[in-house]
Amino acid sequence: MAEKYAKRELLTLRSSMTQRLAVVAAQTPDLISLATGDPDFDTPRHIKEAAYGSMMAGYTHYQFSVTQELAEAIASYYGKYGVRVDPKSEVAVYAGSGMAIFSALSAILNPRDEVLIFDPTYPSYSAIASYLGAKIVHVPFLKERSLHDAFRPAIETLRRSITPNTKALVICNPDNPTGCLFSDTELSEIAELAKERDFLVISDEIYNEFIWGPGNFTTISKIPGMHDRTIIIMSFSKTFAMTGWRIGYAISSPALISLMRGIPTGAGPCDFMQKAAATALSGPFDEVYKMKSEYQKRIDYCIKRLKEIPGIFCSKPQGAFYLFPDISGLGKPSIDFCEVLAREGKVMLAPGIGFGPSGEGYVRIALVRPIPVLDQCMDAIEKVAKSLCVS
Amino acid sequence: MAEKYAKRELLTLRSSMTQRLAVVAAQTPDLISLATGDPDFDTPRHIKEAAYGSMMAGYTHYQFSVTQELAEAIASYYGKYGVRVDPKSEVAVYAGSGMAIFSALSAILNPRDEVLIFDPTYPSYSAIASYLGAKIVHVPFLKERSLHDAFRPAIETLRRSITPNTKALVICNPDNPTGCLFSDTELSEIAELAKERDFLVISDEIYNEFIWGPGNFTTISKIPGMHDRTIIIMSFSKTFAMTGWRIGYAISSPALISLMRGIPTGAGPCDFMQKAAATALSGPFDEVYKMKSEYQKRIDYCIKRLKEIPGIFCSKPQGAFYLFPDISGLGKPSIDFCEVLAREGKVMLAPGIGFGPSGEGYVRIALVRPIPVLDQCMDAIEKVAKSLCVS
Numbered sequence: 001m002a003e004k005y006a007k008r009e010l011l012t013l014r015s016s017m018t019q020r021l022a023v024v025a026a027q028t029p030d031l032i033s034l035a036t037g038d039p040d041f042d043t044p045r046h047i048k049e050a051a052y053g054s055m056m057a058g059y060t061h062y063q064f065s066v067t068q069e070l071a072e073a074i075a076s077y078y079g080k081y082g083v084r085v086d087p088k089s090e091v092a093v094y095a096g097s098g099m100a101i102f103s104a105l106s107a108i109l110n111p112r113d114e115v116l117i118f119d120p121t122y123p124s125y126s127a128i129a130s131y132l133g134a135k136i137v138h139v140p141f142l143k144e145r146s147l148h149d150a151f152r153p154a155i156e157t158l159r160r161s162i163t164p165n166t167k168a169l170v171i172c173n174p175d176n177p178t179g180c181l182f183s184d185t186e187l188s189e190i191a192e193l194a195k196e197r198d199f200l201v202i203s204d205e206i207y208n209e210f211i212w213g214p215g216n217f218t219t220i221s222k223i224p225g226m227h228d229r230t231i232i233i234m235s236f237s238k239t240f241a242m243t244g245w246r247i248g249y250a251i252s253s254p255a256l257i258s259l260m261r262g263i264p265t266g267a268g269p270c271d272f273m274q275k276a277a278a279t280a281l282s283g284p285f286d287e288v289y290k291m292k293s294e295y296q297k298r299i300d301y302c303i304k305r306l307k308e309i310p311g312i313f314c315s316k317p318q319g320a321f322y323l324f325p326d327i328s329g330l331g332k333p334s335i336d337f338c339e340v341l342a343r344e345g346k347v348m349l350a351p352g353i354g355f356g357p358s359g360e361g362y363v364r365i366a367l368v369r370p371i372p373v374l375d376q377c378m379d380a381i382e383k384v385a386k387s388l389c390v391s
Numbered sequence: 392m393a394e395k396y397a398k399r400e401l402l403t404l405r406s407s408m409t410q411r412l413a414v415v416a417a418q419t420p421d422l423i424s425l426a427t428g429d430p431d432f433d434t435p436r437h438i439k440e441a442a443y444g445s446m447m448a449g450y451t452h453y454q455f456s457v458t459q460e461l462a463e464a465i466a467s468y469y470g471k472y473g474v475r476v477d478p479k480s481e482v483a484v485y486a487g488s489g490m491a492i493f494s495a496l497s498a499i500l501n502p503r504d505e506v507l508i509f510d511p512t513y514p515s516y517s518a519i520a521s522y523l524g525a526k527i528v529h530v531p532f533l534k535e536r537s538l539h540d541a542f543r544p545a546i547e548t549l550r551r552s553i554t555p556n557t558k559a560l561v562i563c564n565p566d567n568p569t570g571c572l573f574s575d576t577e578l579s580e581i582a583e584l585a586k587e588r589d590f591l592v593i594s595d596e597i598y599n600e601f602i603w604g605p606g607n608f609t610t611i612s613k614i615p616g617m618h619d620r621t622i623i624i625m626s627f628s629k630t631f632a633m634t635g636w637r638i639g640y641a642i643s644s645p646a647l648i649s650l651m652r653g654i655p656t657g658a659g660p661c662d663f664m665q666k667a668a669a670t671a672l673s674g675p676f677d678e679v680y681k682m683k684s685e686y687q688k689r690i691d692y693c694i695k696r697l698k699e700i701p702g703i704f705c706s707k708p709q710g711a712f713y714l715f716p717d718i719s720g721l722g723k724p725s726i727d728f729c730e731v732l733a734r735e736g737k738v739m740l741a742p743g744i745g746f747g748p749s750g751e752g753y754v755r756i757a758l759v760r761p762i763p764v765l766d767q768c769m770d771a772i773e774k775v776a777k778s779l780c781v782s
Contacts, residue, residue, distance in 0.1 A: 005499045005558065005591055006650050036453065043451045052443045060434045062427065062634045095486040095637060098657020108396045127655040167396065200396060243453040244661025246486060246637075259397050264518040265656075266489020270635025 018354070020335065024342045032377055034366045035348040037176065037322065041241035041294075044287040050279035051272050059271035066093040066249070070274045073281040074249060078232070081208075082222035089254035092261055093268050093277075097206055097235035097248030102128050104202050104231045104250060105168075107259040109134040113167040118153060120177060120324075120352060120359030122204065125170045137161050140358040141178060145326065148214065150315030151178035155189045162193065168200040174207045174217065177324045177355050177364040179317020181211060184218050191223040200256075201226070206235040206248075207320035209288055210295055215318065221251070228253040231260075238321075239288055240280045247277045295321045298367040298374055305378040309385045321367045324352070328361035330388045337384075338363060344387075345380030409745070411726065415733045423768055425757045426739040428567065428713070432632040432685075435678040441670035442663050450662035457484040457640070461665045464672040465640060469623070472599075473613040480645035483652055484659050484668075488597050488626035488639030493519050495593050495622045495641060496559075498650040500525040504558040509544060511568060511715075511743060511750030513595065516561045528552050531749040532569060536717065539605065541706030542569035546580045553584065559591040565598045565608065568715045568746050568755040570708020572602060575609050582614040591647075592617070597626040597639075598711035600679055601686055606709065612642065619644040622651075629712075630679055631671045638668045686712045689758040689765055696769035700776045712758045715743070719752035721779045728775075729754060735778075736771025 025031055066074075071087035078085050085091060094100040101124060109115060111133030117125050119138035126136050139158045141151040158169070169190065174181040182190075194201050201220055208217045221230040235248035247269045250260060269277075299316065302323055306314040311329035327337055334351035342348045352362030367374065416422055457465075462478035469476050476482060485491040492515060500506060502524030508516050510529035517527050530549050532542040549560070560581065565572040573581075585592050592611055599608045612621040626639035638660045641651060660668075690707065693714055697705040702720035718728055725742035733739045743753030758765065 005647070038453045042449050043446075048443075048446050048451075051446070052439075055434075055439050055442070058433050060439075060633065060635045062429045062628075095490075096657045098655075099486075102656050124655055124657070131655050237453075242451065243658070244451045244663065246658065246660065246664075256396070264489075264515055264522050265493050266487045266515070267634070267637065269637065272635065273637075 021338060021342065021348065021351070024339055025348060028342055028346060031342060031346050031348055032369065032373060033348045034368065034377060035350045036368070037238065037366045038243045038368055039238065039241045039291065039321070040368050040370065041291050043240060043242050043245070044280070047240060047242070047276050047280045051276035054272035054275035059275065061270060062267045063270045063274065064267050066091050066268070067271060067274045067278070070278040070281075073278045074251065077281050078219070078251060081217070081219050083219060083227065083232070083251065085251055086254070090257055091249055091251055092257050093247065093249045093274060095269055096246040097204070097233050097237065098124060099265065100233045100248045100250045101125065101202070101204065103260045103263045103265065104233065105129055105132060105134075106263045107256070108167055108200060112165065114163060114165040115167060116158065116161055116169040116199075117356070118171060118175070119357060120355030120362070121170075121172050122176045123355055126356070134167070135165070137166070138356055138358070141180065143358070145313055147315050148318070151175070151180040153180065153182060153186050153190070155186065158190070159193060162197045162199070166197065166199045168202055169194065170202045170204065171220070172204040173220070174211065174317070174319020176207065176320050177322045177350070177352070177359070177362075179315075179320050179322060179324060181215050181217065181318035182220070183215055187218055187220045188223060191220055191226050194229055195225050199229075201230045202233060203230055204233040206233065206238050209239045210292055210321055211319045212296065212299065212317060217319065228256075231256060236277050236280055241291065242276075242280065245273060245276065247273050295367055298371060299323065301371055302365065302367065302374055302378060305375070305382070309382045311385050311389050312381075323365040323367065324362050325365070326361060327363055327385075330385055332388060334360055334363050337388075340388075341381060341384050345384050347377045347380045412729060412733065412739065412742070415730055416739060419733055419737060422733060422737050422739055423760065423764060424739040425759060425768060426741045427759070428629065428757050429634045429759055430629065430632045430682065430712070431759050431761065432682050434631060434633050434636070435671070438631060438633070438667050438671045442667035445663035445666035450666065452661060453658045454661045454665065455658050457482050457659070458662060458665045458669070461669040461672075464669045465642065468672050469610070469642060472608070472610050474610055474618065474623070474642065476642055477645070481648055482640055482642055483648050484638065484640045484665060486660055487637040488595070488624050488628065489515060490656065491624045491639045491641045492516065492593070492595065494651045494654045494656065495624065496520055496523060496525075497654045498647070499558055499591060503556065505554060505556040506558060507549065507552055507560040507590075508747070509562060509566070510748060511746030511753070512561075512563050513567045514746055517747070525558070526556070528557075529747055529749070532571065534749070536704055538706050539709070542566070542571040544571065544573060544577050544581070546577065549581070550584060553588045553590070557588065557590045559593055560585065561593045561595065562611070563595040564611070565602065565708070565710025567598065567711050568713045568741070568743070568750070568753075570706075570711055570713060570715060572606055572608065572709035573611070574606055578609055578611045579614060582611055582617050585620055586616050590620075592621045593624060594621055595624040597624065597629050600630045601683055601712055602710045603687065603690065603708060608710065619647075622647055627668050627671055632682065633667075633671065636664060636667065638664050686758055689762060690714065692762055693756065693758065693765055693769060696766070696773070700773045702776050702780050703772075714756040714758065715753050716756070717752060718754055718776075721776055723779060725751055725754050728779075731779075732772060732775050736775050738768045738771045
């Protein structure tokens with residue numbers, strides 16, 4: 001009966017792919033999952049204590065807006081990146097950055113509007129745009145088999161993909177899964193196109209604290225003329241190991257923030273959640289730096305291991321905490337490789353095809369386990385890769 | 392610039408009405424708000440401690456589903472109301488019942504589908520349906536100036552409003568703002584229509600613990616043949632004074648729950664939030680009963696006070712914690728009355744028109760302050776009403 005009642009767009013969204021891997025996961029006890037970007041670190045204790053104190057003080061009521069304390073902490077934080085944010089009118093808080101992205105795209109996309117999305121990238125952008133009936137225009141990353149700069153945004157392809165129906169471009173900077181950190185030049189070129197051809201930029205910057213270089217993180221919003229046509233999407237999940245807390249935010253012009261607030265999804269995170277978030281942003285950042293240093297070690301270690309595996313090539317990410325090795329040398333579609341690895345090696349990775357058509361031939365490894373566990377996972381990957389090379 | 396970029400549906404959603412009252416609210420210090428259904432009670436301490444304990448134990452990670460513990464607590468809770476719920480496949484958890492309603496309507500409504508909504512009722516149903524491009528068909532409550540049964544669902548009007556495009560009916564049982572508790576007979580008649588004319592019922596039951604009678608709470612889902620065509624919407628907000636926690640849920644057939652899960656709004660409430668919710672449902676309910684008894688006293692007291700005010704008639708609610716007095720005798724539109732009361736009496740109520748066209752001539756009083764404060768509010772209402780009667 002439900003099929004008949006379904007909203008039409010939903011029927012096209014279902015993915016047999018993830019279902020296939022979900023079945024394997026359910027059938028495989030002791031599976032180690034490196035498939036989800038959920039840090040193994042604990043939320044810093046002072047953040048938890050701030051939430052508890054606020055909760056005990058009775059701050060458990062509806063909150064339909066961002067609290068002044070959190071809005072000011074956000075404005076001050078983005079001030080460090082050169083963005084002038086009016087805490088009163090340019091910030092909206094959401095139950096996670098997923099909801100912020102949903103609200104941003106929902107506020108602007110009409111059916112048949114076109115939205116430019118780099119490929120491969122975080123799949124929720126396409127899922128939401130599809131759900132809204134918009135037309136997704138994939139812009140493949142330029143790919144090279146180099147240790148650095150393996151993935152670059154293809155500015156010329158982007159230019160050629162713009163039409164009068166282009167409403168927005170989504171970028172993830174630094175990018176999940178490719179690790180691409182958009183350079184100042186690339187951001188300037190994108191900004192020029194956005195202004196010239198009049199489209200918005202949704203800039204998902206949730207990995208901005210995890211930068212490995214070369215280069216530093218720059219937000220496109222600080223480029224002259226871009227503040228009012230950029231919606232920055234941010235989260236506390238990755239920076240502070242707060243994935244479950246469901247708190248994220250958006251920064252944009254007062255007009256766009258007001259449109260986003262019009263999406264009827266109910267009240268936002270309450271005062272005690274916002275207190276935790278404000279406490280996180282206000283620092284100290286010691287634990288963030290500890291996590292960063294640990295990610296750096298995991299990257300170095302795993303890259304070294306992957307380098308020794310025949311049929312696999314892995315470049316160094318410039319940001320975020322994923323590796324995105326090229327496994328095309330193993331001659332198997334990414335989903336099949338993941339299935340074999342899960343069944344035989346008891347390690348789950350995310351197949352590259354799940355991040356867009358250009359992700360085929362790759363797998364994403366989330367570095368969310370300690371090195372001894374990652375070591376075991378690398379052993380498993382090596383074993384499966386070798387067996388495939390032989391067969 | 393933002394107007395140009397807006398999704399079309401959003402532009403029609405903006406309400407100058409609430410903006411007008413928001414301006415008054417901002418200009419009026421010491422305003423007492425009885426405009427929002429946010430209980431003044433504190434979340435019971437054992438629920439907070441459960442959240443804290445879970446948070447400290449590290450349950451702060453992504454959770455994409457309902458936890459087994461919470462699903463079983465929900466199944467057991469609804470078991471008491473005669474609904475057999477499979478915890479594995481028939482429950483979905485959301486960041487508040489607002490998100491559950493959004494997901495339910497988003498999962499089923501295509502543009503131009505028709506959705507039946509009683510009038511007046513909780514305005515989010517219409518806001519979401521409008522946003523989705525569906526056609527809203529208002530079914531006015533039958534209204535009578537009687538102390539009980541002032542608002543009854545108009546089954547004949549409902550029958551005549553059904554067309555081949557009718558996809559769903561939304562009911563709020565007991566209803567916000569009218570206090571109408573749907574009787575077993577009414578629910579059976581609605582169920583017959585739903586089965587005969589093949590539409591779904593979204594049944595928002597978030598006030599189910601606050602029943603004043605006559606009659607008991609029944610869920611339409613337990614009527615034979617209705618489980619698979621009902622989506623129950625529930626919340627922890629009202630029952631346990633957890634409005635800010637943002638946790639609610641839906642119960643329906645596995646197929647409909649699976650469709651709802653397809654709405655791409657990101658991860659759900661994390662384990663420590665779900666732990667709090669499961670703890671709440673598992674009891675003890677002592678504090679819920681205390682709140683209930685206090686609401687009962689507030690209702691009795693305020694009804695008595697309102698009875699003495701010329702130009703106002705207030706019936707007794709059968710459920711929920713609102714009064715919805717008829718103020719048409721005062722000769723002012725509900726929004727104007729609310730504006731005058733806010734400016735002169737420093738009390739904010741919700742204008743009836745905000746709940747639908749048939750709400751005009753009424754105001755909603757949320758009984759979310761202790762009796763001494765409500766007493767002050769009744770004084771203010773009396774004073775403004777008398778001044779209007781004279782003028």
